[in-house]
Amino acid sequence: MSDRKVLVTGASGKLGSQVVKALLEELRVDPSQLIVTTRSADKLQALANQGVDVREADFSSPESLEKAFQGADSMLLISIDASGPRTQAHLNAVAAAEKVGVSHIVYTSMPSAENSPVMFAHEHEATENAIMESAIANATILRNNWYFENLVDFFASILQSGHWLTSAAEGRVAQLSRKDLAYAAACAVVKPAQGKVVLPMNGIQSMTHAEMAKIMDCVLGTSINMVNLTDEQYQAQLESFELPAPIVELCVTMDKHNRGNYSDGTSDVFEQLTGKQPQRFDAWLEEHKAVLQKLANV
Numbered sequence: 001m002s003d004r005k006v007l008v009t010g011a012s013g014k015l016g017s018q019v020v021k022a023l024l025e026e027l028r029v030d031p032s033q034l035i036v037t038t039r040s041a042d043k044l045q046a047l048a049n050q051g052v053d054v055r056e057a058d059f060s061s062p063e064s065l066e067k068a069f070q071g072a073d074s075m076l077l078i079s080i081d082a083s084g085p086r087t088q089a090h091l092n093a094v095a096a097a098e099k100v101g102v103s104h105i106v107y108t109s110m111p112s113a114e115n116s117p118v119m120f121a122h123e124h125e126a127t128e129n130a131i132m133e134s135a136i137a138n139a140t141i142l143r144n145n146w147y148f149e150n151l152v153d154f155f156a157s158i159l160q161s162g163h164w165l166t167s168a169a170e171g172r173v174a175q176l177s178r179k180d181l182a183y184a185a186a187c188a189v190v191k192p193a194q195g196k197v198v199l200p201m202n203g204i205q206s207m208t209h210a211e212m213a214k215i216m217d218c219v220l221g222t223s224i225n226m227v228n229l230t231d232e233q234y235q236a237q238l239e240s241f242e243l244p245a246p247i248v249e250l251c252v253t254m255d256k257h258n259r260g261n262y263s264d265g266t267s268d269v270f271e272q273l274t275g276k277q278p279q280r281f282d283a284w285l286e287e288h289k290a291v292l293q294k295l296a297n298v
């Protein structure tokens with residue numbers, strides 16, 4: 001790599017920490033070439049000790065951002081986890097990147113951001129548009145498909161209860177692992193950029209939920225019962241569990257998205273970017289078997 005400075009936001013997060021690891025350990029970026037940002041620098045003390053430039057940046061405080069992004073040539077903007085105020089926060093980050101002269105911005109978006117029914121899709125669409133309309137010369141929009149890890153982080157109840165409540169019907173989803181998406185983001189931010197591109201970051205299998213459940217049964221020894229519902233029935237079921245309204249809306253709109261095949265489609269885009277294929281679902285389950293079987297109590 002050249003002497004360009006690479007900046008990664010959200011470096012303390014689950015995705016960002018794996019991006020930084022990939023940059024330093026696999027892509028051999030020198031720590032002195034790397035800038036990382038967080039709202040609390042103490043979280044990244046270990047990286048500072050390695051010679052990485054750790055800076056504080058809060059996207060909701062625009063005045064902090066120009067100083068935080070100063071000197072960056074390529075920047076990975078990792079979408080923040082706070083749905084709601086997120087659009088303005090992301091727009092602040094894009095504006096600051098433009099102002100300090102970042103020449104290549106990489107952004108972690110979502111599949112079909114422009115027309116997906118997912119409740120937060122408009123936040124990604126607005127960020128994509130701001131990047132495309134900005135004076136930043138090069139942009140790589142990574143339309144990250146859903147993480148396999150969501151099975152642990154958000155949908156552990158499928159394993160815990162043995163019932164997969166869904167209104168996704170026969171919709172197909174090309175999920176992949178967070179680690180693979182982190183590696184792809186690391187590759188994107190160090191690669192020489194050529195203009196503005198939108199890349200679907202999909203796995204190598206596009207599966208219905210029922211097909212995923214069958215693979216889970218096979219690898220984990222579970223016996224997942226598919227409970228196919230309409231959107232209205234799914235919503236009523238989730239409400240009966242007294243889940244907060246935004247969580248209910250998120251689950252129902254995600255399955256609407258999945259049913260509409262907004263996350264469908266395999267391609268060689270991931271391989272072209274990274275030089276390798278993403279991990280298959282059965283291999284990911286094998287790798288995390290102990291944790292998943294514990295959740296499923298098998």
Ligand SMILES: NC(=O)c1ccc[n+]([C@@H]2O[C@H](COP(=O)([O-])OP(=O)(O)OC[C@H]3O[C@@H](n4cnc5c(N)ncnc54)[C@H](OP(=O)(O)O)[C@@H]3O)[C@@H](O)[C@H]2O)c1
Pocket residue numbers: 009010011012013014015016037038039040043057058059060078079080081082089108144145146147150
């Ligand atoms: N494709 C999928 O299935 C999927 C699933 C989950 C999430 N996501 C998206 O991918 C992103 C990364 O995932 P993750 O698992 O790494 O999430 P995560 O662990 O929750 O990390 C989120 C990061 O956002 C940063 N952040 C939050 N508010 C911020 C603000 N106001 N200003 C600057 N930084 C802020 C946090 O940094 P500090 O606390 O250090 O400031 C943290 O590092 C998520 O934020 C979400 O948009 C996608």
